[in-house]
Amino acid sequence: MEKITELTSEDIVTQNIERLKEIFPTAFSEGKLVVDELEALVGEYIQKDKEFYQMTWAGKTEAQKEANKVSTGTLRPSKEESKDWDTTGNIFIEGDNLEVLKLLQKSYSNKIKMIYIDPPYNTGKDFVYKDNYKDNLSNYLELTGQTDEEGKKLSTNTDSDGRYHSNWLNMMYPRLKLARNLMADDGVIFLSIDDNEQSNLKKLCDEIFGDENFITNVIWHKKYGAANDAQYFSDVHDFILVYCKNKTFWKPNLMERPDELNAKYKNPDNDSRGPWIATNLSVKTYSKNNDYIITGPNGQKYTPPPSRAWVVSQEKYSELLRDNRITFGKDGNSRPYSKTFLSEVQNGIVPITIWNYNDFGHNIGAKSEIRDLFKETTVPFDTPKPTKLLKQIIKIAERSKNDIILDFFSGSGTTAHAVMALNAEDEGNRKCISVQLPEPTDERSEAYKAGYKTIAEITKERIRRAGELIKKENKDKEGIENLDTGFRVFKLDSSNINAWDTSVDEFEGQLDLYAENNGDHIKTNRTEEDVLFEILLKYGLELTLPIQEKQIGDNTIYNIGFGSMYICLSDHITIEVAKTIGEWHKESADANPAVIFKDSGFASDADKTNTIQTLRQVGIENVKSI
Known part of the structure; x- marks a missing residue:
């Protein structure tokens, strides 16, 4: 019987070395990488110039190393805080998301179809976790009071710090690097951010996901109106960066066609194919073959506008005319247009890059959602995201209604709420993994006085209440009793296994512990x-x-x-x-x-x-x- 002596998270460095061995076996000698041999094999792709396009900052090298380190921690189940433990497919993990992402590497590698994160915006007031690259797990346990009876306050990143942007980038880099490993080949990530770090986050994601996998930078109109007390300009939008793991395998889904767009289609000639709209028959690209004279039903001659041509050849035009797909207006005296039938257009519209609050929700609505759930107290979320926003993102991103969705800056729990609400709407079976740090609430806040000592406690309660509300609002819907509104709770902790501590000189003491x-x-x-x-x-x-x-x-x-x-x-x-x-x-x-x-x-x-x-x-x- 083989003895398991150590349990650790995925060893990413070893994994990468094995991949290199498969591709370049001759670049290894006695198990070690021979860099000169590797350089010879990749030839002209080696960048030897000291000056080349790159992004760097103080601490980047250590942040890169941290993403490759293994974790000796574990996730301990908490059944008493869970909901529908035996049947749910959703997960809530309380802990530092850096260590949690490491621990998820083996179980969820290449399985996550969509990630949404709303990280700290680095405004000087937002929490920024101070990673300790020597022993991040012990640092987490100490900061959250699990190893220090007095506990320690988590910190913020103020602009008076000489490494203001570097601190934020050092926090984000390893987390995004690990998140990419979890994404399926047809997976996609949406990242909310504001102007403070948008440009840096864009460059960071270009490096981690590859600039060739950049999809777009969405502008989300998040507020109703202007703030008249703004010092310069009133900030009414956020950015949402979108990257996929591999552009070859991912395309956005079409969005639902709005009713007002469908209403533009009419049927003035009672065409059996149904409502239609008149579409311009000319294009800007000039083609001599498509530059010909069209004769209208009243004998009037038409040529393309200057520097333009007809969109179809003369032969194709004749086919369209015979098929009653050309219109010259109600009286037959207008320029020719083609008829585009509603029944023949694609079932939806391509997503655009400016999202208005009517279709994607707004901050005030998001606050109202939480206020309606927590009527007895005020919870400390200044800028929660609306479920309407997340539902739209999921619809655009998803590959199927069975996708696993990850949010490792879970905050107010909007993503989990949106997943349950969307499943209720379309009978989907999407699953959500939420990760949230147990960041302490202010002792003077109503939330703290109501018994919520950490943000994670509020998040869990929001998901519980949201699930019950969704079932109540859909009580007459067939099968609603089967909707998964539960979640298994896990908490980050040190390993359950006593490992030999090689840093301790008192070997006999360890033997005594083993004997005890x-x-x-x-x-x-x-x-x-x-x-x-x-x-x-x-x-x-x-x-x-x-x-x-x-x-x-x-x-x-x-x-x-x-x-x-x-x-x-x-x-x-x-x-x-x-x-x-x-x-x-x-x-x-x-x-x-x-x-x-x-x-x-x-x-x-x-x-x-x-x-x-x-x-x-x-x-x-x-x-x-x-």
Whole structure:
């Protein structure tokens, strides 16, 4: 039985090296990359000039390294804060999104179809997480009071800091780098931002996603009117940058045609093909073949306007005329136009780059949504995003109604709210992963006095209330009781496994600790389910897979994903456990499941050997211990 000695997140550096070995095997010698050989293989693509177009800032190198580091943390389940734990496909993760994104690498790599983020805008008042590149997980636990009884205040990034923009870029770079790994090949990301960092964010995304994968820079008109107390200009818009992972695989969906546009189509001649509009028959591009005389029904001659030509050849024009697709106006005396029928136009319109608040919502409406949900208190969100905006973004972005959508600056929880609302509208099965830092609320705020000690607590409550409201508003809709308005809550924490601390000189002290735990290297304050989900993460299994349980004496057996993995972390593992797993395996379609036990759970080596042999008899060879 193989022993699992360490559980870490995806090792991105090792992964990249393996890819390089596949492409350039001769560039490696004794396992090491030979840079000169690699340069020879890529030839003229090497940039040797010291001056070339690039974006750099103080701390960029460390930010790049941070994106490649593994995390030794884990995500601990919190069933008591979850909603519909056993049936939901949605996830809420409380923690620093840098570490969380690392932990999601194995389970969700290339699976996320759409990402939306509304990060801190770096206005001098917004929170900016101060990453500690030496040990970011410990830094997070200390800042959030999990390792320091007094706790520590999270910080803001003021413009008096000499590295004002650099601090913000250092925060964003590794997070976006990791986010790209999670995106499917046909995935897309939408990033809200204002003027403070828009230009920097655009250059940053050009580097991470590739400027060839830039789609557009949307201007969202977010406010009704001007602020007359503005010092210079009244800011009434935000930017939304749009990048895809690979332009070859992604195109925006068409937006719904507005009723007023459809109303322009009329049918004055009672054409059997239905309503139509008159379309210009000439174009700016001149073509001699398309420069001819058209004779109207009243004998009048028409030529294209100066420097223009007809849009079709004379032969094609004759076909259109015979098919009653040319109009000369009601009395037959106007210039020729072609008839474009409503029944033949594409079912929607191409998205435009200026989004008005009537179609995409506005900040005041967003605040009203939250106020209606939290009638008993005021929650501290100055500029929440409206669900109308996120619903439109999802419609433009999605590849199917089963997409996984990620928001790792979840804030007020608008994205999760929008996903549930859209699923209610079109019977979709989209899933949402929300990540939010437990940023403390102001002790003087109404939210704090109402019991919400962190922003994450407000976010979770908003999602709960939004789900109930959606079901209430759609109570007469068939099947609404099946709408997924739940979410599994997980919290970032240190690993459940006691690892040897090589930084500590007192080796005997560590041995004493190991002895105190009776040889068990699982931390004493952690549950079986804590360890269970750490195993799922590190094995690359999704956090919402169905989990079945069976109790055999004092042993709990977990069946993950209908037979893809079996886990038993009990202290009194017997051969009956193996027999039960074997019977379960017969019902499964998975030919090679993994089975994981707690190594210290066996009373003797004989019990361990018998368990392994019993599993082999039913065709299960992949047996490991932790």
